[in-house]
Amino acid sequence: MVTLKDVAERAGVSPATVSYVLRGGRHVSKWTDERVRKAANELGYATNMAARSLKYGRTGVIELVVRGLDVSSIYAKMVTHVKHACSDRGYRSLVMQTEQDSRTLRDAVGEINSQSCDGMLLDAFGLPKDVIDRLNGNRAIVLLDDLSKRPAFDTVVMPHRESSLIATRYLIERGCRRIAFVGADRSDLQVAAGSGEDSARSLRLEGYLQAMEEAGLAVRPEWLIPVDWRYFVGVDVGRGLACDGRLDVDGVVCCNDSLAIGLIRGLADAGARVPDDVMVVGSDGVTVGEFTVPRLSTVALDVPDLVNKGLGMLIERIDGTYDGEPRRVTAGCSLVAKESAGESASAD
Amino acid sequence: MVTLKDVAERAGVSPATVSYVLRGGRHVSKWTDERVRKAANELGYATNMAARSLKYGRTGVIELVVRGLDVSSIYAKMVTHVKHACSDRGYRSLVMQTEQDSRTLRDAVGEINSQSCDGMLLDAFGLPKDVIDRLNGNRAIVLLDDLSKRPAFDTVVMPHRESSLIATRYLIERGCRRIAFVGADRSDLQVAAGSGEDSARSLRLEGYLQAMEEAGLAVRPEWLIPVDWRYFVGVDVGRGLACDGRLDVDGVVCCNDSLAIGLIRGLADAGARVPDDVMVVGSDGVTVGEFTVPRLSTVALDVPDLVNKGLGMLIERIDGTYDGEPRRVTAGCSLVAKESAGESASAD
DNA sequence: TTGTATGCGTTATCAT
DNA sequence: ATGATAACGCATACAA
Numbered sequence A, B: 001m002v003t004l005k006d007v008a009e010r011a012g013v014s015p016a017t018v019s020y021v022l023r024g025g026r027h028v029s030k031w032t033d034e035r036v037r038k039a040a041n042e043l044g045y046a047t048n049m050a051a052r053s054l055k056y057g058r059t060g061v062i063e064l065v066v067r068g069l070d071v072s073s074i075y076a077k078m079v080t081h082v083k084h085a086c087s088d089r090g091y092r093s094l095v096m097q098t099e100q101d102s103r104t105l106r107d108a109v110g111e112i113n114s115q116s117c118d119g120m121l122l123d124a125f126g127l128p129k130d131v132i133d134r135l136n137g138n139r140a141i142v143l144l145d146d147l148s149k150r151p152a153f154d155t156v157v158m159p160h161r162e163s164s165l166i167a168t169r170y171l172i173e174r175g176c177r178r179i180a181f182v183g184a185d186r187s188d189l190q191v192a193a194g195s196g197e198d199s200a201r202s203l204r205l206e207g208y209l210q211a212m213e214e215a216g217l218a219v220r221p222e223w224l225i226p227v228d229w230r231y232f233v234g235v236d237v238g239r240g241l242a243c244d245g246r247l248d249v250d251g252v253v254c255c256n257d258s259l260a261i262g263l264i265r266g267l268a269d270a271g272a273r274v275p276d277d278v279m280v281v282g283s284d285g286v287t288v289g290e291f292t293v294p295r296l297s298t299v300a301l302d303v304p305d306l307v308n309k310g311l312g313m314l315i316e317r318i319d320g321t322y323d324g325e326p327r328r329v330t331a332g333c334s335l336v337a338k339e340s341a342g343e344s345a346s347a348d
Numbered sequence C: 001t002t003g004t005a006t007g008c009g010t011t012a013t014c015a016t
Numbered sequence D: 001a002t003g004a005t006a007a008c009g010c011a012t013a014c015a016a
Helices: A004-011 A015-023 A030-043 A049-056 A074-088 A102-113 A129-134 A160-173 A186-195 A200-214 A231-243 A257-269 A303-319 B004-011 B015-023 B030-043 B049-056 B074-088 B102-113 B129-134 B160-173 B186-195 B200-214 B231-243 B257-269 B303-319
Strands: A061-067 A092-098 A119-123 A140-144 A154-157 A179-182 A251-254 A279-284 A297-301 A328-330 A333-336 B061-067 B092-098 B119-123 B141-144 B154-157 B179-182 B251-254 B279-284 B297-301 B328-330 B333-336
Touching (some): A004 A030, A015 A030, A061 A074, A061 A102, A074 B092, A092 A102, A140 A303, A154 A303, A186 A200, B004 B015, B015 B030, B160 B333, B186 B200, B231 B257
Parallel strands (some): A061 A092, A119 A140, A154 A328, A179 A251, A279 A297
8 A cells, every 4th residue: 555655755755744644734846746746646645544544543534323224214315415515514424324133233332332323313213212312421412313212312303293293184184084094003002101202103103193183084993004114014904904894994194105115015016096096195205205196195295404504413412512411303304285185287 | 424544543652553443454452452442432433435545545435327117117226236236245335316417427437437436337328429438448347238349348238139039929829920029110220231230229129030030920110119218108008009990919928027117007098908918028127017017028137147247347446366357247137027028927 | 844752542562 | 261462554743
């Protein structure tokens, strides 16, 4: 490898001078400047980041740690926004993908504790409590969607309740009366009550229940379908809904877009039409939802808002601008009304 | 930060001993071992990776550099596979997202040149020649889809020609005779011929033309539609196809799945049904294609194959096992026959 | 305007 | 079985 020293020798100056030329910081004669740059170029010099980080105590890197980019492409949007926001603030951003298995999570935790990065935006969804506890408390970490009662870190939470509320209200407004909810049931509320900690599932269900109650609509137990929020699960649920006459719903609120897309697929398998036979609303606002048949109505997460809030807190922690109690803020969301909930197919 | 020295002091031993206990490498007495581990635990010690990398000369990190995870979710699949493959081989993997703009690309190049990682899997799609040239030739780099005549690095190329060939043959087999091709036209062939370098577009078109010729089918110029491979472009093309009677095609081969999904959307806007009025085949094999209405027929990229080949070459370069001429291998692909090309909707 | 010297945290070599 | 020490490449305080 080409080092500062190599460049210095070639340019006939000291390593210090090379450093000053390349990084700035003090005045050098034009003659020296040119010689050094020329030498660096000819040798193909590049700063050794390990050495700089060691000296500096920081890496200039912010890591985004998410489980499975392929689980929901909403993460893909986050990656893009984080990248831009980091660039704007002089950081580089890297993405680390974790699985649910504890090994990768442990790796991720080690990552931050070992100062491979200055700060970390860490998706807490499905993150076991003990892993969170193992995080070094005085590192710069912002969690995404940590719903614990007494969070140890700053966290940006998703608008779970709000999202379901908006979606359900919307279906009601569109004329639905018998609305199913896919992704949680009352047992989730019990778990939440028992542990004293909300969950994404319980909050989402609450939003739905609130909207139904507001409208004076009864909720039948079989309308609450507690499943994982994944494509293929949605397919099964859709088939079930269409085949099982008992359910007889005219609207479905899904906890995310994967579920909704799968559900529409399953309904189609069973011969049910969306929105004519049943209306469907998702949540997230994935890009592909704008191109499905029918186009997906959804409550879109405000990703730029989420990223700005998260990164804002993170950088305050890194810079030491803020050093107080863990903060909790909520990301925004907004309704995107499309054909799957009966909106007429406009030209765009 | 807690350093080796801190742990050593607390355990009453030397830093060297702590290092040996934690990393292994020589025998230590049980008594010392215990004391050191206890101290490290109590202090919450974590290895400083910058220091280790500096000493070691390697980071244990492999970076995957792709442009826009959201451009095509095929990248999301790649991320997952790269992650697993790296884990298996003792590396950590990080993802860096670039944009087409030269600034981010320059950053990415700097990344590898500055030894932030031991090796890099770099998506060459849309990568300007001069950026590639700026890459340090003796670093471990494997390019994804570098089609240049005389590549400077090992590269895994996508099965462009093969993919179109398979897709077109399949449509012909399904009974199509008037097949459009979306994503390139003959001007791409001219550009390729002029520069002496193939492009993804020219290769894909060649595959299509070959299949048509094999079957003795004429190709009308207006069937070749040279557009970007993106969702919203597909929508426009779909609307155009359905409205413009002149085209009158019974099958469409799309250069990727985004285009295909958009196209189906556009066709639906114009009242055309897939596959009854026109059959559609995409390319990539994105997950969501299995859940669209209709399910998307596509030529799926063999992502595990791609990743294995790429990472295999990369690690040989890192280890110095191979030091010869740049190699070029092609990733596999296979037809996934679904409803959008008239396959009956089976239960799964 | 430029050069010298020191230390960041780790690991490997030598010595004990 | 363990400790002292040097070196990795860079950035900076200090000296000239």
